[in-house]
Amino acid sequence: MSLGEDEAEAHVYEAGFNRKPSAQVGVEMEWLIVDPRDARQHIPADCTSQICESLQASNALPGGSKVTREPGGEIELSSQPFRTLAECVEALAADLDRLREATSDAGVALLGRGLDPYREPPRLLDQPRYRAMEAFFDRGGPWGRIMMRRSASLQFNLDCGDDTHGTSGYKFRWELAHRLGPVLVAAFAKYRLTATRAGHPQAFHLLHRRRLAAP
Numbered sequence: 001m002s003l004g005e006d007e008a009e010a011h012v013y014e015a016g017f018n019r020k021p022s023a024q025v026g027v028e029m030e031w032l033i034v035d036p037r038d039a040r041q042h043i044p045a046d047c048t049s050q051i052c053e054s055l056q057a058s059n060a061l062p063g064g065s066k067v068t069r070e071p072g073g074e075i076e077l078s079s080q081p082f083r084t085l086a087e088c089v090e091a092l093a094a095d096l097d098r099l100r101e102a103t104s105d106a107g108v109a110l111l112g113r114g115l116d117p118y119r120e121p122p123r124l125l126d127q128p129r130y131r132a133m134e135a136f137f138d139r140g141g142p143w144g145r146i147m148m149r150r151s152a153s154l155q156f157n158l159d160c161g162d163d164t165h166g167t168s169g170y171k172f173r174w175e176l177a178h179r180l181g182p183v184l185v186a187a188f189a190k191y192r193l194t195a196t197r198a199g200h201p202q203a204f205h206l207l208h209r210r211r212l213a214a215p
Helices: 005-016 045-057 085-105 128-140 143-150 170-187 202-207 209-213
Strands: 025-034 066-069 075-078 109-111 154-158
Touching: 025 085, 045 066, 045 075, 045 085, 075 085, 085 109, 128 143
Parallel strands: none
Antiparallel strands: 025 075, 025 109, 025 154, 066 075
């Protein structure tokens, strides 16, 4: 079913602005998946799919996180909502340990970088939402595809706030988020390690060898 612009706006407002007096936090953690011997190699889609399915099917994640794939094959851990950030971090850390074990058993490794500097993987997920996103992003150049297929991020999910007009209210927080947006974009706008800047291709592997081998 297709939604018009007004219907889509109403849906986002109702689904995204749950105006209840609560204070929960969740974290979404994305990782690039690489071959520890050569980070330039593409990882087959079946490999990351099997990792995610095996962890989810066996309830192997003690913290209750969901494990999914991103369009370029990145793996994402999405925590449950918690009352405190400390509880969230503790649960997510336990789940990350299990994910590291699973990737190691599969012969691949997690790489915590914001951007994959060498590989340009195809879009591995073909759900309607990703087809629509790609078509929309393509209007503005290649950057949307780079974000979808080659990037990994850390996302914090917070309750939007209550229906008051103070700092605990969702209207104040939403306006503040928009004011901070340009600051955050500027802070992360220049990524040094890309294919055109990193020199020899092995520089990527050598630079991150210790990180790839980390337990």
